[in-house]
Amino acid sequence: MAARQPQRRPVVVLYERIVEAIQQGIYPPGSLMPSEPKLAADLGVSRPALREALILLQEDGVIDARRGVGRTVNHLPQRGFEQLRPMEQLLGGGRPMRATLLRHDIAEPTDFSAQHLLLSVKDRVPFWEVLLELDGLARCLAQEWAAPQDALRKVLPELADALREPPQPPSSMLKVLLEAGRELPLRGASTVVASMLGQRRGRQLGRDADTPALLATQVVRVGSVPVLAAKYLLPSGTPALPIMQAR
Template identity: 60%
Template sequence: MAGRQQDRAAPPGRPQRRPVVALYERMVEAIRAGTYPPGSTLPTEPRLAAELGVSRPALREALILLQEDGVINVRRGVGRTVSHHPPPRGFEFLKPLEVLLGEGRQVVTVPVARTREEPTDFSTQHLVLPAGGEVRFWESVIEVGGLPACLTQEWAADETLAELLPEAAEAFDGPAARTSSMLRLLLDAGRGLPLTGSSTIVATTLGRQRGAQLGRPAETPGVLVTQVIRLDRTPLLAAKHMLPPGAPALPVWQAR
């Protein structure tokens, strides 16, 4: 595996990246890639820390999180082993919709709108917006296997992004904006930062405009997912995701 990636020093007032979170993600990806296959015993702490290029205290914290989430097990006399059935990474984890919907499938993000607009009731409710300012608005259709599977509408405040996560603001104005959702670019830019999300899921109908964009009649039932992404307690992004019948399932893993 590659050595530890060094984070740039954060300017005063900006949240610090969390190395343990990034290390957790690296280990989960290594497990899914087969570097540490299900049922295998992990190397000892000193060897694993050397392989990953991290300190043992940081590694120990990441291992505790992996154990709590059921990714690894600890057995006396055996050590740490990778679970035979690691919990799937579904909607309970912050992942772009095109990634969640496209597991093993061909996915294309088709831009419908990339613009700025006056604040709406929705964006004003969920974002911190400057008085009289505009909000960045993206609309995209996510196609899975050549068929429309999700209509995504996303809003973000440029001033908040420029202050807390300028890497995302730069990405939003870059070439990747034509082929990615706002959420995907935000998560890539904020890797290692304490990003959290909250969502509500309701049953509804597509309506005339959304139905036309998804190629369905207006009265077609659908699932509307409302999502807000925060850095610490500050909202960075608000989104609505409309999924019509036949869209791939959003897996949610639960434990007691």
């Protein structure tokens, strides 16, 4: 009997349909996306479902949304901070950053982690939320998901073991990954888009909800296998990210 394919979240399937349409030139890079009502009708989906997918596409830098203009398709693939280095090193510039582990959990997949780690709705994956501070100020809120433990053990058992317990001293998951996989063919792909902190993240970073921020996303693979997906929220005033080539 053929193995049953894992069930994908509807918003992830819709995300992939739109990306495929962009790649096929139906919505060419640089063009404006159709209005929400027309796009929902073209794709045969509800507007609430479409809006969820569009938010995810915007977070990943596939499209840009500007008030009064609409949604613009970006050129793929996106170019971002492509050097595989821990955020502590990229932002610290040689100075030590203080890391506080806000959450260390085995969590249900989000739309973001399901998309980039190829998860099913039944998967449970390691999730860390880490606050990074420099000179006494919050500089980065890191949200990082790893592949399921059984998948990690096939390609990087050292990381699977390292993620079982909270890191001491606290650090980002990417830092632990790079230490565990220093001899492996790791590859990273990233995007950087403009955003706002919002209420919850603003409280975590000690800033107003409407503070401008950069949202950097990163997916790390061992060969072709995705092992980590991350979001890094950087409020205004954070040191600039160096733009370099992927490892």
